[in-house]
Amino acid sequence: MIKRRLYVEERESRLARWSFRLALFAIPVIVLAAALYRTGVLDFQLALATLGAGLAVALVGAILAVVACVSIWESGWRGMGRSIGALAIALGVVAVPAAVLARGAMLPPLTDITTDPSDPPRFRAMGLVRPRTANSLVYAGDTAAQLQRDAYPGIKPMDLDATPDEAFNALLALVQKRKWHILDAVPPRGTLRDGQIEAVAPTPLIGFRNDVVIRVRPTAKGTRIDVRSASRYGFHDLGENAMRISSLMADLTAERRKR
Known part of the structure; x- marks a missing residue:
C-alpha cells in the first residue's frame, strides 16, 4: 500500500512583501534628497518634494504592514516577521519628521x-x-x-x-x-x-x-x-x-x- 502524504503549501502574504519593499525603498529616497540638495543639484522646493515623497512611501509601507499583520493573523499565512520589520522601519523613518511637524503646528509661522x-x-x-x-x-x-x-x-x-x-x-x-x-x-x-x-x-x-x-x-x-x-x-x-x-x-x- 502506497501511503499518500498531503502537502499543504503555506502561502506568504503579498501585502507583507510589498510593505517591506516600500519601507526599505523610502530610505534611499530620503538619502538621495539630502545628497542632491547638499550638492546643489536640487533646489529647496524639489528637495522638499523628494523628501515628502520618501516619507509618503514609508507611510504607505506602514499602512500596508498593519493590514498585512491583521490579514496574517486571520489567515495564518507567512510574513508576520516581514510585516513587523516593515512597520518598524517605516515608523523609524517618519517618527522624527512627525514629531517636528507636531511641535511646529503649535507654534506661529515665523522664519x-x-x-x-x-x-x-x-x-x-x-x-x-x-x-x-x-x-x-x-x-x-x-x-x-x-x-x-x-x-x-x-x-x-x-x-x-x-x-x-x-x-x-x-x-x-x-x-x-x-x-x-x-x-x-x-x-x-x-x-x-x-x-x-x-x-x-x-x-x-x-x-x-x-x-x-x-x-x-x-x-x-x-x-x-x-x-x-x-x-x-x-x-x-x-x-x-x-x-x-x-x-x-x-x-x-x-x-x-x-x-
Whole structure:
C-alpha cells in the first residue's frame, strides 16, 4: 500500500512583501534628497518634494504592514516577521519628521528669530551669497516681534561679565565646533565697532540652510550678545531657529562656567 502524504503549501502574504519593499525603498529616497540638495543639484522646493515623497512611501509601507499583520493573523499565512520589520522601519523613518511637524503646528509661522526684535543684528556678507529666491533678510517688524515674544519668551540677549574680545573668541569657537559655514567674522574694536559673526547653519539630516548672525556689543559692565537665526526658505521654521539660538546661548553659558 502506497501511503499518500498531503502537502499543504503555506502561502506568504503579498501585502507583507510589498510593505517591506516600500519601507526599505523610502530610505534611499530620503538619502538621495539630502545628497542632491547638499550638492546643489536640487533646489529647496524639489528637495522638499523628494523628501515628502520618501516619507509618503514609508507611510504607505506602514499602512500596508498593519493590514498585512491583521490579514496574517486571520489567515495564518507567512510574513508576520516581514510585516513587523516593515512597520518598524517605516515608523523609524517618519517618527522624527512627525514629531517636528507636531511641535511646529503649535507654534506661529515665523522664519526669522532674534534676541533683539527692536534692533535685530543685520546681515551683511549674507546678502552677497543668498539666492534671490530666498526669504527676505529684512526683519518682519512689530507683528513678528509680538508673535515671537508670545511663543518664545526665553529668547533674550545675554549679558556677560567678559570683554568683547573674550566673548567674540568664545562664540567663534562654538560656531566652528558646530561646523557652521562662517562667511564673515569681524572682531570688536572697543566702542568703535561691534563684533559680528555670520554663518550658515545646515539642518542635520537634509542640510536645509539657515542663516545666523551674532552681534557682540560692549556695555558698561561687559558685553551683550545678540543672535539672529533666519530660515532661508519656507514660511514656517517649525521652531528650529529658536532652538538654535537657545542651544548656542546655553553652550556659551556652559563655556563661561568652565573658566
